[in-house]
Amino acid sequence: MAKKRSTKTRRKMPASRLWFISGMTTLAFTSLILRMGYLQVVQGATYRTDASNVAVVSTPVLPPRGYIYSSNGTILARDQYIYDAYLARVPHVHQDYRKMAELLAPIFHTTVQKLLQKMNTSPLSPQVRIAQNLSYTAISYISEHHHQLPGIEIQTDYVRQYPLGDLAGHILGYVGPITPQNESYYVNKLHYLNNQTVGETGIEAEYNKYLEGKAGYEQYLIHSNGSVKSLGLLPPPQSGDNIQLTINSAYQAEAQKIVSDFIQRDDVMRYEINSASAVVLNVKTGAVLALVSYPFYNPNWFVDGNLMKHEKYLNQTSALIDNAIQSPEYPGSSVKPANALAGLETGTITPNTIVDDKGYLKIGNRIFHNWYLPGFGPVNVILALEHSDDTFFYQLGMWFGGWTNQHYPNHESYTQWVKTRFVKAMDTIFGWEYKFGLGQLTGIDLPGEVKGQFYEEDTKKNYEEVPYPLLKAEASMKKYGYFNNWGALPDLAFADIGQSQEFTPIEMAQYVMTLADKGVKYRPYILKAIYPANEVPGAPGSKPIYTMHPKVQARIQLNPKDLHAVYQGMYLMANAPGGLLYQGGFAGSPYHAAGKTGTAQIVLNGKRVDDSVTIAFAPFHHPQIAIAVMVPGGGASTTTASHIAHRLFNAYFEMHHEYFPQSQWLSDHFQATAWLHSFAYKQPEEGVLP
């Protein structure tokens, strides 16, 4: 075998091929050595220099946030350019933090200890911010002493500013750092950087994704001697979009002035009003023209680092709550137009149905008084609305439940009645209010809206007020024909005069706007349009990337005759000498409004007080705006709310140069100086604390 193999091993083993392979290997390795020689010997000195320019550090560059404009072009929120000092950690360079801190501490108006602490935070990150919003002295000191301060760099940053202070503060909201609570949303889901600023409340939060923009990166070449050279932005940051609101800054300022000035009047001061709100809607679209929540707060407090100074004020006044969308209150008689329509549309009454008001109605063994003790005598629905007659609506409420002549219908027992006829009646009253937007979210584009609530008195719980689940009751009635609950007999009377429900001012505004629109229910909204980062709303050539369109949420079918009766009542209330609105300020207006007042008994700080409410729209014949005003603790409707509403109408028409003589016209240009000197601007700063 062995022999055979040796003979069969063909060709003298491939020596030539192996030579070829050695040749190739030699060639390859020689080229390596030649290349080394070129790089290390010939070019070595150049590379040795380059070696010091070693670090390419990329630092995030945050984009400027979009501006917020009013509908008439006033800047409500903007990003201000500031200078910050950073410490870049440079390898191979001896950085004596203590020595640098000693030099810089007096410049930054801080102590060496505090500065050192900042310099030593997050030791692994390539750079750390050590001072914010540098003064020009600090900037020039750093540039002059650069050689003593290796790695100290000045960079630009942005801070949010609200140039008009508390003007529309509740609408705008404010921005802040990403918190542990919203970190999972912004950082994990949207991939924001941890140091990005985000909207915390208001429009800033609602439209954060447009305002935010996108972070970019600046690439730096760090030299071993401590100097830093920028290689440019890769990718550059994308500025946030600009947002325009439906709010008119001049009108919003006027509205805030009207509310705060009126509450501060000597004769009103005695009511100790803690809060108030007013909403003005464009009847044709649902756009919010002004939205006032008193007391005011200044969103700048949350971005300028002086929040501590204002904490006491904020805690004691709860000024951070946007009462207009977050504070449901008893509406009182202002729900009567809806309830009257419920009666008319269900055929429970006709426009000619008469109730003889003797000043009270006896229900069971209890007496329920009209607010006007002598009573108005025989009234129909129109007069009942004009005078806000309680007796009429007590009676209507009881009729809904089939309760006539002090008797349950068909000699039913209470237990049987409360599960069926009572529920049907409550569902009729509350259901019609619900149709108009009361007791449900309006869908306004602001975060944190709270919805109103319906109540009944629980006979099993000593007549304690408990929530009445309207939708559940309706569903149960439909499915089983009954709904288990322990409501009290007079609940129907209470509900019909607005003492068994709580609604927010925005709900009330949507309700009166829907009345003015003959049953067409628009969604209230604040965003007018979104513009690209570099375009100013209203400037020639600027084009929005998004425009909000009015949205009809529902169309309520109403018999024109019924609506006419209700309109008449609401018209007389504002225009007839017997009407409460007429008496409460609307007398002699050059325009004709229609509306309804409300005075509800509420408990505030342990005291029994009144919630002063007014809803109204004007002009009566071609409605332009609808207004809702609620002042808990403001006394009767005609003491505060109706006056505020009246002034809001006046201001609107004076700005629109309608009805009023030219001498009384107001400019619709925003008067910044006047605003900055107004009490409404200074109010949160000076405080309304006792």
Place this chain on the structure above:
Amino acid sequence: MVLACLDEMEGRCFVETLRRNIRDMDFTVLGVLVLLAVYSCVAILAATYGKTDVGLPKHIIYRQILFEMIGWIAMTAITLYDYRSLRKNYWWIIGGAGFLLLVVFVMPRRNGAHSWIPLGPFSFQPSEVAKLAMIIGMAVFMADIDESEVPDYSFRRVWPLLIMFIVPFVLTFKEPALGQALVLLAIFVTMYCVFAKRWHFVMLIFFTIALVAGIGVVAVMYPQESTKLIENVLIKHHLLHSYQAYRIITWLNPQEYPLSYGYNIRISQIAVGSGQVFGEGLFNGIETRGNWIPNQWTDYIFTAIAEEFGFVGSSLLVLLFLILCYRLIRIAGTSQDSFGTYIVTGIVALIAFQVFENIGADMYLSPSTGITLPFISYGGSSLVIDYMGVGLALSVALRRKKLRFN
């Protein structure tokens, strides 16, 4: 001589053979390997000195010394083992390597690739085994053809060679480990060069040169267009992973992505160049100490040597590799059978290609593909496999044809 030995007791025969052959042992190879081991340990120390990277293994130098010891033991064992037995047992090796190459795909990804099989505190790279297995498999097949009654070198007969190459190549490429796949290609081409008929050899060389020159000329003359071709064809159709393609793009045009894909190339070239003639000194390299070079203890180990020991230190390293390759080629030439020749040729190809590719990438001479520098880079799998490869060569050397006069 061999016949005489057969008459004696087996044990004595073995010792006698060893005693006689110990003089035939290639001490130059062993000496070079000792020097390379010293280089490796010093370079790893330099590349990891004072660093606290997340991916940096703890006690890296002790682990490397342990791998060196395992490598030397494995090499010694294989040297004493008669390589000719592989001709009977090669299916076990090929089957085992193929199995491991498949198993690796169900392992968790590390650095984006299915390249590792975890084994307790260590992990292991099947593509390293695949290289050795392919060498053995091809060598057996080539030797069988050489020794057949009527040697037939036409494609009709030699196509299984292509299968032996394509299967591991595709599996490795899919891991993805582009570098390892290219090593397989280099081994295949080199072994086939030695095996092929003259005419085939000429054709192969001609086409290889034409292809390399063609790509080179086009790439140098039209870097923009080449870049576009890669982006629009290779990446779009997923022929290459985008990071692999961008390594080639940055090699064509280093200015293209200076901060992202081009960073490694730029920074390693600076590190090499700044070493100058005598280097910046141990633990003194600006780039090395500053930890600017990613994964410096594995794929970029050469930059540590070049920066801290300069031209003198790095050219000495290349010379050591050149000596090693020469000695191995000598063994290939003096093998008693063509099987030994092919094995050693494959091992030379493995070492030489990896050295050129790895060091070349650091100096902007070849595209960076992510393979280790044999005997120097940190890592057990590649080190032990390299030692086993040299062990096979030494096994061939011990049994080479030689006139003996005792």
